[in-house]
Amino acid sequence: MIVDDLEQPRVTIRVHRAPADRVYRMVVRLAASATLLVMGLIGAFLFARALPALRSGGWRFLTEQAWTPDSGRFGISAVLLGTVLIAVVALVIAVPLSIGAALFITEYAPRRLRRPITSLIDLLAAVPSLIYGLWGLFFLQPRLIKVSRWLTDHASVVPFFRTKSTNYASTTFIAGVVVSLMVVPICTAVMREVFSQAPVGEKEGALALGASRWGMVRTVVLPFGRGGIVGGSMLGLGRALGETIAVSLIISPIFVRSIHILDGGGNSISSLIALRFSESNTFGISALMAAGLVLFGMTLVVNAIASVIVNRSRSGAATEI
Amino acid sequence: MTTASTELRIERETQALEDRVRFRRLDVDDAMPVCGAGLSAFCLVWLVYERLTPLSGGLGFWLSWYGVFLAVHWLVVRERSGPLAAADRLATVVLTTAGLCLLVPLTLIVGYTAYRGWAALRPTFFVKDLRYTGSLSKATDGGGAHAIVGTLEQVGLAVLISVPLGVATAVFLNEVGGRLARPVRLIVDTMSAIPSIVAGLFIFAVIVLTFGQNGFAGALALSVLMLPTVTRTSEVVLRLVPGGLREASLALGASEWRTTRDVVLPTARPGLATAVILGVARAIGETAPLLLTIGGAFVMNADPFHGKQDALPYFVYRLIRFPQNAQVQRAWTGALVLLALVLVLFVIARIIGGRGPGHAGPFKRRRRRRLDMKEHA
Numbered sequence: 146m147i148v149d150d151l152e153q154p155r156v157t158i159r160v161h162r163a164p165a166d167r168v169y170r171m172v173v174r175l176a177a178s179a180t181l182l183v184m185g186l187i188g189a190f191l192f193a194r195a196l197p198a199l200r201s202g203g204w205r206f207l208t209e210q211a212w213t214p215d216s217g218r219f220g221i222s223a224v225l226l227g228t229v230l231i232a233v234v235a236l237v238i239a240v241p242l243s244i245g246a247a248l249f250i251t252e253y254a255p256r257r258l259r260r261p262i263t264s265l266i267d268l269l270a271a272v273p274s275l276i277y278g279l280w281g282l283f284f285l286q287p288r289l290i291k292v293s294r295w296l297t298d299h300a301s302v303v304p305f306f307r308t309k310s311t312n313y314a315s316t317t318f319i320a321g322v323v324v325s326l327m328v329v330p331i332c333t334a335v336m337r338e339v340f341s342q343a344p345v346g347e348k349e350g351a352l353a354l355g356a357s358r359w360g361m362v363r364t365v366v367l368p369f370g371r372g373g374i375v376g377g378s379m380l381g382l383g384r385a386l387g388e389t390i391a392v393s394l395i396i397s398p399i400f401v402r403s404i405h406i407l408d409g410g411g412n413s414i415s416s417l418i419a420l421r422f423s424e425s426n427t428f429g430i431s432a433l434m435a436a437g438l439v440l441f442g443m444t445l446v447v448n449a450i451a452s453v454i455v456n457r458s459r460s461g462a463a464t465e466i
Numbered sequence: 467m468t469t470a471s472t473e474l475r476i477e478r479e480t481q482a483l484e485d486r487v488r489f490r491r492l493d494v495d496d497a498m499p500v501c502g503a504g505l506s507a508f509c510l511v512w513l514v515y516e517r518l519t520p521l522s523g524g525l526g527f528w529l530s531w532y533g534v535f536l537a538v539h540w541l542v543v544r545e546r547s548g549p550l551a552a553a554d555r556l557a558t559v560v561l562t563t564a565g566l567c568l569l570v571p572l573t574l575i576v577g578y579t580a581y582r583g584w585a586a587l588r589p590t591f592f593v594k595d596l597r598y599t600g601s602l603s604k605a606t607d608g609g610g611a612h613a614i615v616g617t618l619e620q621v622g623l624a625v626l627i628s629v630p631l632g633v634a635t636a637v638f639l640n641e642v643g644g645r646l647a648r649p650v651r652l653i654v655d656t657m658s659a660i661p662s663i664v665a666g667l668f669i670f671a672v673i674v675l676t677f678g679q680n681g682f683a684g685a686l687a688l689s690v691l692m693l694p695t696v697t698r699t700s701e702v703v704l705r706l707v708p709g710g711l712r713e714a715s716l717a718l719g720a721s722e723w724r725t726t727r728d729v730v731l732p733t734a735r736p737g738l739a740t741a742v743i744l745g746v747a748r749a750i751g752e753t754a755p756l757l758l759t760i761g762g763a764f765v766m767n768a769d770p771f772h773g774k775q776d777a778l779p780y781f782v783y784r785l786i787r788f789p790q791n792a793q794v795q796r797a798w799t800g801a802l803v804l805l806a807l808v809l810v811l812f813v814i815a816r817i818i819g820g821r822g823p824g825h826a827g828p829f830k831r832r833r834r835r836r837l838d839m840k841e842h843a
Contacts, residue, residue: 162722169723173642176634177650180697183690184653187664190671245564253561262565264816269572271744271812273751275779276805279786279798280575283582291525326571333568357554380659387661389754390783415663419757430670437667444661452655 188441195435198428206435212400212417214425214432221436223400227317227412228440231392232385234321234406235328239385240378242325243332247377250333251340252362263337270330278391281323286395289319293407308407315397317411323395324388328381335380335455339373340366376455383448387440389415414440499546500559503539507531510538536560576805583802586795591803596764601788605795612766613781613800616681619770620760620777621750623685624692629742631689632696633731639697640704641712641726651701658694665690666755679761681770684777687755692745699744703737704730736818743815747808753779778804 162170199206202219209220250262293313296306343366351361367374393416400412418433425433511531539559544552591609599608635654639647669687677683707730715725731738761774762784778800785797 165724166722169721169726170642173634173638174644174646176631177638177646179631180635180657180693181646181650181653183693184657186672187660187668187690190668191664194671242564242567245561246568249561249565253558254565262569265572266568268809268812269568271747271751271808272572272575273753273779273804273808275751275753275782276575276579276801279782279801280578282786284574284578288525295526329568357550359554359557360550362557383659387659387663389661389663390779394783394786415661415754418663418667419754422758434667434671437664440661441664444659444664445656448656448659449652451659452652456655 188438191434191438191441194431195438196431198431198435201428202432202435210400210402212421212432214429219432221414221439223402224412224414224417224436225439226402226404227396228386228414230317230404230406230411231321231324231388231413232382234318235325235385236378236382238322238325239328239332239381240374243329243336243377243381244374246329246333247336247340248362248366250337251343252358252366266330266333269326270334274327274388274390275394277323277327278394281319281326281391282394285323286314286319289322290314293318297407305404305406308405310407310409312409313407315395315409315411317396317406317408320392320395320411320413321406323391324385327388327391328385331384332377332381335377336370336373339370339377339455343369372454372457376451379447379451379454383444383451386447387415387444388413389419392416393419496555499539499542499555503535503542507535507538510534532563576809579798579802579805582795582798583800583805586799587802591799595766597766599764601790601793603792605792605799607792608796610778610781610796610800610803612763613776613778614803615766615768616684616760616763616770616775616780617750617778619768620681620685620688620756620775621746623682623770624688624749625742625746627685628689628692628696628745632693632741632745633700633738635693635697636700636704637726637730639701641722641730654694654697658698660691660694661754662691662752663754663758666758669755670758674759679759679774680772681760681767681775681777684756684760684775685770687759688749688752691752691755692749695748696741696745699741700734700738703734703741706737707733739818740815743811743818747811747815750811751779751804751808753783756780757783778807 198214198219201217202209206220208222209218210223211218211220212224213219246266250259250266254262290313293316296318297308297313300306347365347369348361351365352358356364392413396412396416397410398412398416398420399410403411414436418437421429421433508531511527511534515527515530536556536559540552540556543555586605588606588609590606591611592614593611594607594609595612596608596610635650639651665687668690669683673683673686711729711733712725715729716722720728756777756779760777760780762780763774763776767773767775782797782800782804785793785800788794788797
């Protein structure tokens with residue numbers, strides 16, 4: 146291509162478009178810009194509304210645990226830690242499960258079953274988070290309490306599982322498990338798509354060299370799909386960070402920085418907003434907007450990185466056959 | 467969200483190549499060790515778990531069984547065919563478990579919601595509101611008609627806003643392109659995972675603080691959430707339209723606008739319908755943005771532009787927090803109706819979207835037949 150450029154003088158074609166086409170191009174370009182604009186507006190408006198609270202809170206907004214905007218003591222550190230813990234619990238469960246499920250669908254499942262299984266997993270993604278929350282609260286929580294008790298009794302070497310409480314309900318752990326179920330379909334969908342694009346030539350090469358099916362998966366599909374695994378997990382992380390309803394139904398809000406995920410109560414930014422919203426005055430709402438701004442920024446960064454990684458691995462730029 | 471069309475594309479692209487290698491199907495040699503290991507692990511765990519050690523509990527039992535099963539299976543295959551084959555079989559078993567594990571929660575969620583919601587589901591749920599129903603009335607009194615109407619209006623308005631915008635953006639990304647395309651694609655990708663509560667906060671800051679809570683504000687919040695879903699899915703669908711069709715149309719002298727309107731969009735119609743339906747399925751269950759925007763109501767308010775309105779997810783979210791059993795029961799009924807709506811939409815999307823571009827559905831086939839007959843006559 147470079148040689149071509151050198152040898153041939155560049156030809157510029159002047160396209161004369163019909164008026165209808167010019168209008169058409171303008172309209173679609175406007176629509177696309179509107180999408181950009183909405184995104185910009187979200188950040189701008191949140192920032193503008195959060196400004197009074199941020200100004201009065203100052204840097205202590207990032208370090209304070211309590212959330213009592215009326216007395217001037219409010220900060221994001223406890224809820225932020227809670228949000229991250231829930232997301233971590235969710236990902237620890239969801240990522241291995243998604244990798245397994247995605248590999249099963251692309252490499253192991255009988256060809257006839259692939260479409261139906263994929264449909265069912267997509268359906269899992271379409272179930273409203275409210276339903277997950279209800280199900281987690283009424284069905285899963287009583288069953289997970291036993292698991293929690295076992296974890297404290299036998300795995301309290303790990304600091305996360307230490308707890309002094311005895312009822313094990315409404316914990317970060319349970320919220321994390323429910324969120325993990327919501328994250329799995331998203332992670333699986335991304336990973337499946339990337340795994341299914343693993344180069345057939347290299348897969349057959351591995352088999353021809355005598356690899357078993359697992360050997361082929363380990364040496365070709367997994368290295369090729371690394372971008373998909375990382376990107377899919379990060380997309381899941383973005384979803385887990387922002388999950389609102391399921392968390393706010395399950396968790397009982399407390400405002401203490403604690404890494405003990407089995408202690409009764411926890412918190413997350415989104416459930417803080419959902420639960421405190423209706424009882425806040427103007428300043429309280431401004432403080433909630435500030436919390437929302439932090440959440441927005443966090444998910445924005447995570448998702449942007451994720452989509453860059455996924456797109457790169459999708460385009461096949463990572464491999465040369 | 468990956469759609470049927472994406473699958474279709476991938477399947478098409480890979481099928482031709484993929485068909486070359488076929489693995490041995492599961493045969494007796496593979497199946498026997500699995501069954502044997504399962505049985506022996508069951509016996510061993512039962513003996514140790516229930517008889518020899520002071521352990522109890524169903525979950526612990528089955529987890530130990532699974533662990534022992536994997537170990538026994540690995541050892542058996544290792545004795546028979548060596549360590550490489552053993553690792554291969556072990557991976558097969560573990561990955562298959564992971565795949566099937568995912569179907570368990572789906573069954574449990576749908577089953578449990580149906581079980582809890584069915585008890586108080588009466589036809590009156592679809593016609594009455596909660597005007598004369600208090601916390602102490604029977605669970606079968608009143609209904610969620612006001613919430614259903616609210617949901618339909620809000621989602622309908624959201625569709626009216628986000629579908630033209632989303633499809634136009636997709637057309638821009640795919641047919642026009644240019645320097646703007648890259649940032650727009652990145653932003654759409656990023657936006658698709660924006661926390662729903664943040665969308666609610668945004669609309670609250672822009673609309674609600676000046677105009678108050680109403681159904682239209684809820685619709686705007688939902689359309690912020692639908693927009694990226696619709697755009698991304700439509701873009702994938704438009705990419706599936708064969709370039710030859712476009713070139714043929716342009717070569718015949720059609721303008722770009724005519725090409726898009728008369729060739730590209732009609733070809734992609736089933737896929738676009740899928741995109742819209744998937745967007746609707748996502749929007750219909752969203753609760754968080756509605757918490758901040760619609761206000762909630764117990765009586766019918768069919769006007770989305772004035773006054774507070776209710777929505778099905780909001781109805782459920784509010785009633786489930788009541789201490790009275792009747793209210794909780796009502797909430798479960800609402801949840802069942804909501805889940806049924808989502809499932810129906812999803813199935814419709816799958817049926818429409820399962821076909822590729824250019825596939826003639828029953829309507830198109832009938833029209834073609836009619837045109838044929840006209841020609842002959």
